[in-house]
Amino acid sequence: MNTFISIIIIFGLLVFIHELGHLIFAKRAGILCREFAIGFGPKLFSYKKDETVYTIRLLPLGGFVRMAGEDPEMIEIKPGYQIGLVFSATGKVKDIVINNKSKHPEAKVITVEKIDLEHKLMIEGYAEDEQLQTYFVDPKADFIYDEQRTQIAPYNRQFGSKTLTERAIAIFAGPAMNFALAVVILFAFSLLQGIPIDKPMVGEVIPEGAAIEAGLEEGDLVVAIDGKPLETWTDLTSVIQRNPNQELMFTVDRNGKVFQVPVTPHERIGPNEEMDGYIGVFPPTEFSVLGSLMFGFTQTYEFIVLIIQSLGMLITGQFTLDHLSGPVGIYNYTGQAAEMGILVLMQWAAILSINLGIINLLPLPALDGGRLMFIGLEAVRGKPMDPQKEGIVHFVGFALLMLLMLVVTWNDINKFFL
Structure with missing residues (x-):
């Protein structure tokens, strides 16, 4: 039970800090962040503040920040569609009702002739017994579909509209926050243990x-x-x-x-x-606040070097896949660390945080490093990659990562249980 609680607390903290880095710098760049999630799968808890829905999901295997423009918009309106429009006090469209229009008697129902919700923020359409009219849309208007609200994403709020530097910082911020967390944990460890x-x-x-x-x-x-x-x-x-x-x-x-x-x-x-x-x-x-702070930075640096060296040995064949550990191995080692006391558990949490940061920076599809690689290619080519092709590469990369996860999990089961 102590192992399970330790895993939940440590992984929850590592994932939260990682995704918080993405969220903070994406928002600073003006990107619309639709969701901040800890875990995957069905929602266990959700809370909306401002533009972002904060959720905790069933499977504690990671997390994500869903930024507008990274994936195709789920709601698409084409000419000929009938929609309902609800207006603000200034006369702009604040709600676009897709279905169940009878539940919104205040909405003006029109047939769409032309629509642009990315650049001009306008809708042209016909209401019954009326001529063609143009309606201007509030930049923070909502779609209402099945009584669920989804904010529209004008182009200037989408991930792809930002500069290469802004996008790269928003992606790199996740791993960087894991390194910063390791420094803080090791600083606190040193204050308790001494230098x-x-x-x-x-x-x-x-x-x-x-x-x-x-x-x-x-x-x-x-x-x-x-x-x-x-x-x-x-x-x-x-x-x-x-x-x-x-x-x-x-x-x-x-x-x-x-x-x-x-x-x-x-x-x-x-x-x-x-x-x-x-x-x-x-x-x-010995005990020293300044010395403990320096210890946090130097130990984090030394762990980073050690992990990178280990990855290099894996690539050159000095290590094999048998040396890798997956969720089962991490669970087991966390239990051992928890039994040794809070100080050992703190060191282990710092190492896991550094590992998470480094692994995410590897230039592999579906990881932050893969996304940074595509931003780098865009800088070289002078134009972005085709979104569909990039999506396929990330999908294949994710599938291969899942396969690797299965292999290392099987290794863990053999080592610890067979």
């Missing part, structure tokens, strides 16, 4: 480790091991890791009193699948 200090000093001592067995205490400065001086935390850990189950003579400075104590590192499997030693201590830390 690691690069000294050969004993930090927090864990129970049942070699350090506590030897009588070491938090704050002890290890000045030498077997007579060899130490200067950094890395010097200390490298000697310990090279000598599992080997007695080492620590020279310790405790509040100005220097003494020697034998320590025998315990054995464990290291990152290279080889046995190495550990004594059960954390690195020393």
Whole structure:
């Protein structure tokens, strides 16, 4: 249950922040954002504020911001259609009733002769026993279809009407917000945990480790091991890791009193699948607001580099698909992080946020990076790609991503349950 709650909170936060980045910068560019959604599938909750409907959907597998002009408009009116017009106090059309006109007795019913709701914002048509008239439409008028309101999208409110820079920023803002969230999480983590200090000093001592067995205490400065001086935390850990189950003579400075104590590192499997030693201590830390802020930025940068390097190893064949994890693996690892405490869970959330940002920036169709790639092609060509062709590419890309998701999910099931 704790794992499920942790997943919902973490993924909800990551997706919310990602989509919020898109929403904020799309609105700043003047793009009509019809919906801000967390999840996919049927709506569980919806709330409309100003022009945007905010929804929570059944399947918590992502989210989206539906911007006008990105997809074909769902309501199309052609000459010959009968529609109802409701007027504002200024005489402009504020509502366009598509069907169920009997429910809107205030609407003037006309037969459309000509309509332009993108540029001229006008409708020409005939009312019964009247000559052809021109009606001007409010830029924020609504369609009413099956008693559901949908705001019209003049061209200057559509995604495609904005400059290349404005569109690129609106797309890039999602991943950028994930990186910013990682900085904030790691900043908060550092405020709680402290900033690691690069000294050969004993930090927090864990129970049942070699350090506590030897009588070491938090704050002890290890000045030498077997007579060899130490200067950094890395010097200390490298000697310990090279000598599992080997007695080492620590020279310790405790509040100005220097003494020697034998320590025998315990054995464990290291990152290279080889046995190495550990004594059960954390690195020393200090507390500083400015230092914590710098820690947030530097750790985020280091995680970004590490993840990009891992992706490069996947491309070159040094990693295989077996090394990838999908939803099942992430669920399992989140459960393990939750069991280790809030600080470990915070670090894991920051890593997931960075992963989400980087994966979305990959130049693959259906991802933010793919959309940025098409904007880049438009800049080179001097004209946009055909919307239908771009839509097909995104559809195929999405299908391939779903196939990859199935493969990594099957790998996860084999690793954790079979």
